[in-house]
Amino acid sequence: MSTHREKLRIDDLHAFYGESHILHGIDMSVMQGELVTLLGRNGAGRSTTLRAIMNMVGRRTGSININGTETINMPAHKIAHLGLGYCPEERGIFSSLNVEENLLLPPAVRSDGMSVEELYEIFPNLYERRYSQGTRLSGGEQQMLALARILRSGANILLLDEITEGLAPVIVQKLGEVLVMLKERGLTILLVEQNFRFAAPIADRHYVMEHGHIVEEVHAHELEAKTELLNTYLGV
């Protein structure tokens, strides 16, 4: 047995929204404690990959193995209980709930989630505004809340969709520190990211997507050698 356990393995994943065929046979895997990014242009299928893992797309075929369990035919509400925490691109803060209710909302999927006190320590802004309506928070605070609530649930595989989008540099930096801290604690992270400069220093590997395919896999140590190739794919 290898020291790195495979937490997520996807084989020949196809996903559909109604008639549109979005993902065309994705193969990828993420090991325990790894931070892997999905890079690519808008519409390449990165968010759909995360949504397909959570069974939030119309239809999907292929194989998605989470922690050794095949989930392709599993109902959506059972998937989180395998230890997954999903943070959607639009953050999904509930306006009918206050900050603390939002934080306490996701049920525990594993027993060793972070405590509310610990999370308030990491994100003091949330503590100060704990009785505010969830959607009254600033974009950065909402992002912290969206991240904090899945950490409380005890999820140890995090699927994070564009968490730095539209945020001020100081908040992006804070989120980067939090991700590094989570990685040190052994959490597994799959990150959809537009901001390559944010992702590059903290990620172990990158998958590059285009038109619903994975077109390139880049390890952290290959970044320099493959910079030009990445620039072509990402158009930066």
Place this chain on the structure above:
Amino acid sequence: MATFLGINLFGLFGQLLVGLINGSFYALLSLGLAIIFGLLKIINFAQGAMYMLGAFAAWLALQYLGLNYWAALVVVPLAVGLVGVLMERFLIRPIANEDHLYSLLLTFGVALMLQGVFTHMYGSSGLSYSIPEALSGGTKLPFMYLPDYRAWIICASVVVCGLTWWMIEKTKLGAYLRAGTENPQLMQAFGINVPLIVTLTFGFGVGLAGLAGVMAAPIYSVSPDMGSNLLIVVFAIVVIGGMGSIGGAILTGLAMGVIEGLTKYFYPEASNTVIFLVMVIVLLLKPAGLFGKEA
């Protein structure tokens, strides 16, 4: 006769009491509707029929099973709630992805069928159900006589509505419900079985109508059209309170009962229309309803 500024206080308080009683039923029924609409976006036209079903179930339980009022108060809402659960699971869920008009027509059809069946079996003249012994007395107040049963209805309705409000607004289960309304897909991704919550909530909302039916049996006659008469008024109340607003439905229900009672005293000819007049004014000034959130 006691008068104040030319107002007959006995008559006024009498009508206020009738208004509060009606308001209690409005509140229970519109609360159920608001919960169902709020979570499922289903306009449940069968809510009136479920109220009628509750009253008939109480009558039948007494007649054939010897179940008294107090037992019916517990058993009937559960039974009616179960009817709601089955209805959601097997009739409404299959068309859940269609336009809301489909579920509206479907529930309307269910209501007409139930009403037809009960008319066929028991006629339309109405059956009587006697007030439970313990509540058959009354209290003499300065300006009116307050029958115990009516006092009980007002108290019970306020308590049930209050508890329901507390459960939805202040508990974890309520948070699931509110969040599930807002973003069901994300709630599924958090590991919550949203379809199950939807079914149980529908059952609960319908069960409230069943409870109102049991409470109504001793004071209104138990008849097949008792629900359809009430339903349109209750819909107007939900619109005034703000579609989907839980607290709004409760407060508006009680308030509209009182307004109706006052109108009955001051200008009886308008008492059947006053609620709709309020609805028109509210829709013109605040289209989302008094307690509704602007879209």
